[in-house]
Amino acid sequence: MRIKLLFLLLILVICTFSFDPVKSNDKGKAAAYRDKAKKASLTKLEDDGEKTLDEAEKEAGVSIDDEVEDDEEEEEDVPKKKVVKKPLKKEKKTDSKKEKPTKTRKSKKNDQEITEEVKDETEDTDDANEYKACSGGEDDELCHCDMDEINCSAIVMDADEPQLQTADLLIMKDDFKPIIANFSSNAITRLQKKRVLPGFEKYVSVMDMSFNKIRYVDSDTFKPFTNLSKLDLSHNTLTQVKKPVFDAVKDTLHRLDLGYNRIKTLADNTFEGLSNLKRLTLDGNPIKIWSKGIFKGLDNLEELSLDNCKITDLPGDIFEYLPKLKTLSLRENPMDEIPSVVANSKTLINVDLSATNLTEIRDHAFSGDSDLEEINLEKMPFLYAIKDCGFCGLPKLKILLLNDNEKLMEVHPNAFGFIKSDPGHKAASITTLTLHNSNVSTISEHMLDYDKLQTFKIGGNPWKCDCDTQFLMEEKFAFKEDSVAPMCAYPAELVDHHLATVRVTDACENARFLGRSGRSVLGIALLVAFVAIGCYYGITTGALERYSRRLRKEPEVSYTNLQAAGEDFALEADFQPRPAEV
Helix, strand or coil: CHHHHHHHHHHHHHHHHHCCCCCCCCHHHHHHHHHHHHHHHHHHHHHHCCCCHHHHHHHHCCCHHHHHHHHHHHHHHCCCCCCCCCCEECCCCCCCCCCCCCCCHHHHHHHHHHHHHHHCCCCCCCCCCCEEECCCCCCCCCCEEECCEEECCCCECCCCCCECCCCCEEECCCCCCCCEEECCCCCCCEECCCCCCCCCHHHCCEEECCCCCCCEECCCCCCCCCCCCEEECCCCCCCCCCCHHHHCCCCCCCEEECCCCCCCCCCCCCCCCCCCCCEEECCCCCCCCCCHHHHCCCCCCCEEECCCCCCCCCCCCCCCCCCCCCEEECCCCCCCCCCHHHHCCCCCCEEECCCCCCCEECCCCCCCCCCCCEEECCCCCCCCEECCCCCCCCCCCCEEECCCCCCCCEECCCCCCCCCCCCCCCCCCCCEEECCCCCCCCCCCCCCCHHHCCEEECCCCEEECCCCCHHHHCCCCCCCCCCCCCEEEECHHHCCCECCCCCHHHHCCCHHHHCHHHHHHHHHHHHHHHHHHHHHHHHHHCHHHHHHHHHHCCCCCCCCCCCCHHHHHHHHHHCCCCCCCC
C-alpha cells in the first residue's frame, strides 16, 4: 500500500514539472479588451457621477492624467480646424520631432469632465483656447468691436467646438477701450483671473455673461476690473456664491444679476461690502432658507428681485439690513398670503406680487405701515375678489395693475375707501387703474374719483351695460389707450356693442335724469323752484317785509284811540291847577 502511494506522488511530481502552459499570442485582442474596459468605465462614471477618478483609472487600466497629457501634446502637432468665422488663434511653438497618434476630441472632452470636479480652481496653464478678436475683417472676425463695445454674443464655431468656450481673447484693434463686454449665449464654463479680456479689464464697466454654462468663478477673477459697475451672470449653472468673488468690485458694482442659476443656499454676509449696490436679482434660484443676514451690508440697495424662488412666506425681519429698499418683486412665487413684511415696510414704494397664489385682497391688506405708490397684481391664477376696503390705508397709492386676472369677478364699491373709511385711509391719489382682460362685469360709480384717472383700461371684460354702469358710457371715457375696447356682454340686445358707442338711454331708460349728469341738472332745477316758491310766499303774506325790518331793528309806529273813561278822567286831573298855598 505504501509503495502505491509513493508511486502516485512520484507521478504527480513528474507531471507538475513537465507541464508547459500555453501563452496567448493575440496581443491585439488583449489591447482591444483593455480599451473597451476603459471606455465602459469612463462612460459609466460620466453618466452616474458616483465613481471617483482613481476608481475609473483602476477599471480602465490606464492613467487619465497620462491621457490628458497625450492629448495636450497631440494638439501641438495636429492643427485645429478653422471656425466658421475663421478666428485667428494665438501662435504657439510646436515640436516637429514629436509624433503622437491622433485621438478623437470626444475622448478629451470626457477626460476633462471627469477631472473638472477634482481640479476646481487649480491653475490652468493651457492657453490653446486664446483667440485673436476684432481683427477688422468681416469674414474672419471672431468678435465685433464697435465704438466702446465688444460683442461676442452667440458666436458660432466649427463642428468640433460649436460655441465659444472662453473669454480669453486678444483684442487686435488699436486704441480700443471696451466699456461694454457682451459674452452672452456661449458655452463658457469657468471664469479665471487674467483669462477674461486680459489687458483690457480696467476699461470694462458692463459685462454680460448670461446664458452660458458657467459653473465656477475664481475668487480673484474680477480683481483687475477696477471700473466694473454692472455684472450679469444669470442663466448659468452656478451652485454657490463665494463672498471673495465680489470683494474686488465692492466699491464700483451697482447692479448684480445672479438669476436662474442653481443656488440653493446663501450664507450670511455673502454680499457684505457691496455698499454701492443698487439692484440685486436672485430670480429662479431654489433658495430654501431666507434670513436677514444674507442681505447684511447692502446699505444702499434700492431694488430686489426674488421672482420664481419658490417662496411661500418671508420672515418679518428679512429686510432689516435694507434701509433704502424701494422696489420689491416677488412674481411667480407660490404664496397665498401677502407677507407681513410687505405691508409693514415703511420704505417700500413699488411691490410686484403678480402670478402668485393670492385668492382675495382683504380689508386693509397693504396698510400695516406702508407708503406704497405702485402695486402690481397681474396674471393671478386664483384671484377672484377685491373685498371691502381692500386698498384702504394707502393714501399715496398712484398705480394699481389688476389686469389679466381671468377669475377676478368682484371689485367691492368701497374697495378704495371712497364710500366709508377712517380719516386718511382713502386711496385718493390713484391715477392709473388697469382692469382689462379679467372677468369683471360691473363696478361702482362711487368706487373712485374717475376724474383724476390718467390711465383707465377695462377692455376684455364681460360688461353688463345697464343703469349701474351707464357712467362708463359718458364721453370722457373714450378708452383710447385700451388695447381691447370694452364691450357689452349683457343685455342681449347690446351684446358686442362698444361702450363708447352705446347710448345711455339704450342701456338705462331713465338714464337722462337718473344718470350722473342728469341728477345734477335735476338737483339745480329743484333748488331754483324751491327758492321761487319761498319768495312768492314771503311777499304775499308780508313775512318777507317783517323779516327785513327785524334785520334792520326799526321800531314799529302806530296810533290807538284812548276810549277808556278812567283814563280820560286821569288825564283831566293831571291838568287841574293846584290850590294856592296858605
